[in-house]
Amino acid sequence: MKDQVAKYLGKLLSDRSASAGEIAFAAQDDVLITEGNPHLARLAGDSLSRLNCLGLVAARPSLPFSDFLVRRAPMSESRIVPNDTETRTFLHDIPFLRRSELSAEPSRQVTQLLGNRKGIIIEGIGIVASGAVTIEQAYINYSSVFHSTFVKYLQDVLDRGFIFSDEEAAFTEFRRSWLHTLTAEGLSFAEAPLIGGEAILAEVERVGRYTVERGLVDSFFGNISVRDGDVIYISQTAASLDELAGCIDPVPMDNSSTTGITASSELLAHRRIYDETGTAVILHGHPKFAVVMSMRCAEKGCRIKDCWKDCPKVRFLGDTPVVAGEIGAGGLAKRVPPVIGTPGKAIVYGHGVFTTGRDFGEAFRAMVQVENWCREEYFRLLGE
Structure with missing residues (x-):
């Protein structure tokens, strides 16, 4: 089980969807296993112990887009509804907890929201996602939430512009540091036709x-x-x-x-x-x-x-x-x-x-x- 945790921690880093040092996994083996950032590991372990699933990941995304979406949402709302295919097919919507709503025992709130959803956002903390029977599923669900919030935030910025004073600087940093030049250079492909x-x-x-x-x-x-x-x-x-x-x-x-x-x-x-x-x-x-x-x-x-x-x-x-x-x-x-x-x-x-x-x-x-x-x-x- 620890090998699986290490594998998917590495994937979160290699695909640049989570911040180094701010990732934790919890897994239910013969005993409860937690690995990673101590604060997030405690949240993940406490939450998993209340859920009927095998694995859970809690991590701060490498981009602040999910937090910005929470802040941009009307106070009457408690979920984000991206309209990309992955959300519609697999996530349905993404519940969130505002920073001001967190109780002294946030694992109870996490458990309640994850009871019928695969991933949630906690403002100021990150994305928490569960895996029903494998650690891989927790990683997949985290990745799906990251993808959907990325797409949703870019849509919102195009439609409504920047609302808060810190958004534009964060977006500029995203464009300068996170986005890489996309190219096929350096890759090797077999020539046609492929035979055998x-x-x-x-x-x-x-x-x-x-x-x-x-x-x-x-x-x-x-x-x-x-x-x-x-x-x-x-x-x-x-x-x-x-x-x-x-x-x-x-x-x-x-x-x-x-x-x-x-x-x-x-x-x-x-x-x-x-x-x-x-x-x-x-x-x-x-x-x-x-x-x-x-x-x-x-x-x-x-x-x-x-x-x-x-x-x-x-x-x-x-x-x-x-x-x-x-x-x-x-x-x-x-x-x-x-x-x-x-x-x-x-x-x-x-x-x-x-x-x-x-x-x-x-x-x-x-x-x-x-x-x-x-x-x-x-x-x-x-x-x-």
């Missing part, structure tokens, strides 16, 4: 790791595949893209076997993209600025309420089409294949980016280009 199962598996594993390392996907979301004749090699559902060894399924294009039962929930979308475009590879990630920009629409007087699934229009961010659609076997499999063929890239409202190519070098560079364009457009609209 072993070569394909090795390349999928490597590119999946690149996608995580360059910040194009958070926690375990995203998927990747290669078509080899009548077989699609695709990452499994809930697989971490940086740990794909043993988590790639060979699935017949005609669905003639049950090997697809553990495959990514976007298998149908991948299959239809291959059918309609003839591409060799598909990469799907959740780069944050593309998610933010996909949810901005200039349409006035539109009566559609559930834009993420019901909008019938194809919009464009630069030369990249943007479509709505439900994940899984829903709208994505219908909406993405018709628009992705010529540009080799498409954005799904509030969800992420699909790219295609003759090889993964082409697909990866296309995703980098989409995210960089969205980043530049975001700051242009912000007036910076």
